[in-house]
Amino acid sequence: MKKVILLYVCSNLNKMKILLYITIVAIFTSCTNKVITKKIKGEILFSKNGNSYFYDLKIDKSHYIFLDDKSDTLMYVYNKNNTSTPVLYVLRRSEKTNLINPFFTKDVLSSKYNDTITVIDNHTYIKKIYLMDNKLEICSSLFIRDLTRSFDYNITSKELYASPFFREKCYSFYYYNPKEKYYWVDPSEQAKKVLSYNPIAYTSNICVNEECNTIVTSYRFSNLVSFYDLKGKIKNTVQVGENIVIPYIENDRIDMQKSIKCFISIAGTKKYAYCLYNGRSDFSNNSTIYVFTWEGKLIATWELDRNLRALATSENDDIILGISSNSEDGQDIISYSIKNKL
Numbered sequence: 001m002k003k004v005i006l007l008y009v010c011s012n013l014n015k016m017k018i019l020l021y022i023t024i025v026a027i028f029t030s031c032t033n034k035v036i037t038k039k040i041k042g043e044i045l046f047s048k049n050g051n052s053y054f055y056d057l058k059i060d061k062s063h064y065i066f067l068d069d070k071s072d073t074l075m076y077v078y079n080k081n082n083t084s085t086p087v088l089y090v091l092r093r094s095e096k097t098n099l100i101n102p103f104f105t106k107d108v109l110s111s112k113y114n115d116t117i118t119v120i121d122n123h124t125y126i127k128k129i130y131l132m133d134n135k136l137e138i139c140s141s142l143f144i145r146d147l148t149r150s151f152d153y154n155i156t157s158k159e160l161y162a163s164p165f166f167r168e169k170c171y172s173f174y175y176y177n178p179k180e181k182y183y184w185v186d187p188s189e190q191a192k193k194v195l196s197y198n199p200i201a202y203t204s205n206i207c208v209n210e211e212c213n214t215i216v217t218s219y220r221f222s223n224l225v226s227f228y229d230l231k232g233k234i235k236n237t238v239q240v241g242e243n244i245v246i247p248y249i250e251n252d253r254i255d256m257q258k259s260i261k262c263f264i265s266i267a268g269t270k271k272y273a274y275c276l277y278n279g280r281s282d283f284s285n286n287s288t289i290y291v292f293t294w295e296g297k298l299i300a301t302w303e304l305d306r307n308l309r310a311l312a313t314s315e316n317d318d319i320i321l322g323i324s325s326n327s328e329d330g331q332d333i334i335s336y337s338i339k340n341k342l
Contacts, residue, residue, distance in 0.1 A: 036300040038341060042322070042334040045083045050329040057312045057333075058104045059321055061115055063087075063131055066323075066333075067102055074099050077131060083333070088136050097138050102127070107154035107161075108209040108268045120153040148174070148182075152266065154208035154215075156230065161208050161215060167199035172217050173206050175232065185232035190239075191224050194246045200254050201247045205266035207273055212294040218263035218275040221247035221254065225263070225275055227296040236296045240277070248281075257281065267313045267320075272299075272342070274320065276311050283307060289320070291342065300342055306334055317342065 045064075048054065053070035064078045077088035090097045102119035117129040124147060127140040143160075150162035152173075159175040171184040172191070187195065187202055195201040203220040214235070215228040223245040227235040248258040258281055265276040277288045287308040291300035308322035318339040326332045 035298055036342065037303070038300070039303045039305070040336050040338070040341070041305050042336045045321075045333045045335050047326060047328075047333070048331045052331070054323050054331055054333070055310070056102075056104050057310060057321055057323060058117055059312045059314045059319065060117060060131065061315070064321060064333075065104075065117060065131075067104070074102070077136065087134075088131065090136070090138075097136075098140070099127070099138070103151060103153055105153045105155055106205075106207045106266065106268065107156065108207070108211070108270060118155060120147075123147050123149050126155065144176070144178070147176070150174075152206045154206060156208060156210040159230070161206060163204055163206050163217075167202060170195070170197060170199050170202050172202055172204055172226065173215075175230075183232060185228065186234075188224075188226045188234045188237040190237045191219065191222065191226060194222055194224070194244055195219070196247070196249060198247070198249065198252070198254055205263055205275070207266045207268040209268055209270070209273075209294050211270070214294045214296075216266070216268070216273045216275070216292065216294070216296075218266055218277075220262060220264065221245070221259050223262050223277070223279075225290070225292065227292075227294075238292070238296060238298055240290050240298065240301075245279075265308070265310045267311055269313055269315055269317050271317060272313075274311065274313055276308060276322075278307070283309070287322075302336075302338075302341070304336065306332070308334070313338075 051071055052068050054066045055069045056067040058065040066076045072092050073089050074092040075090035076086040078086050090099055100122040102121045105118045115131050119127050121127050125140045126143045127138055130137045148164050150164045152163045154161040159177045161175045163173045172187045174182050174184045176182050201221050204217045206217045208215050213229050218225045223240045226237040245260050248255045260281050261278045263275050263277055267274045273292045275290045279285045287304045289302040292298055306324045308324050311320055311322045313320050320336040320338055322334045324332045324334055
């Protein structure tokens with residue numbers, strides 16, 4: 001009888017241990033999977049009137065750099081500690097610098113390139129811009145004359161990755177090298193199910209982290225973010241928000257005005273990918289930033305106090321810089337401190 005009671009007690013103790021272990025694992029898993037949600041208030045660094053239109057921006061070790069699509073000055077360079085006036089600038093079609101239609105590359109670079117900026121100019125040239133205390137130097141090299149007109153260019157040691165402006169087939173993005181030419185990357189099965197067979201529906205922003213062997217792509221017309229390896233093999237796809245967003249299709253074409261605009265800009269550092277989200281057809285929402293690890297895990301959702309149209313991040317993940325329209329037909333440059341928010 002004593003032996004039976006002892007076995008019964010031991011059996012119950014083992015069950016309690018197992019239940020305790022399961023509870024601890026569940027609590028730990030819940031904590032590690034928790035997504036940080038915060039509201040973040042920005043600070044206006046400076047404003048531009050309607051004579052300028054900033055369309056791209058970059059942060060390096062010591063500077064904020066902007067590209068202007070409207071004024072006679074194509075590029076402005078500001079010191080981080082003083083944005084009252086630019087310290088360097090490039091005039092449009094200057095014979096000395098010869099920039100025509102540049103776009104900053106989005107790839108995540110090693111810190112040794114902190115004072116070097118890379119642009120793709122006029123969809124033809126790779127140009128390295130070296131920033132110094134009182135001057136800048138631009139070195140250019142011919143890349144490829146028939147390069148597909150694109151945005152969000154990323155350059156690695158072997159390929160160029162980009163998202164095309166004009167799409168004839170349902171691809172997410174492409175990569176190119178001189179030997180093998182173009183390789184067009186298929187969307188994930190999850191994206192195919194919601195984005196129909198309209199090529200424009202697959203418009204997306206991309207950012208490449210070569211060291212992590214990862215490409216992140218965020219879709220303009222759906223709340224999906226996909227992660228690939230550098231050869232275009234899908235790793236995973238993440239949906240943000242509870243309900244899936246699909247483009248508004250009418251007569252087999254996307255109605256651009258009625259369709260909700262989801263992800264509209266992207267930036268990356270060694271640790272994280274930052275995806276800028278709007279969520280309205282007319283871009284009227286205040287923006288949200290979804291922060292991912294390069295393993296494809298959503299770790300933070302930041303609700304901003306302004307509507308941003310583009311963003312850039314500092315290498316050490318302490319500042320986000322954004323461009324926002326203001327009520328005077330100009331633009332505000334807004335800084336968000338994100339230090340210790342992850």
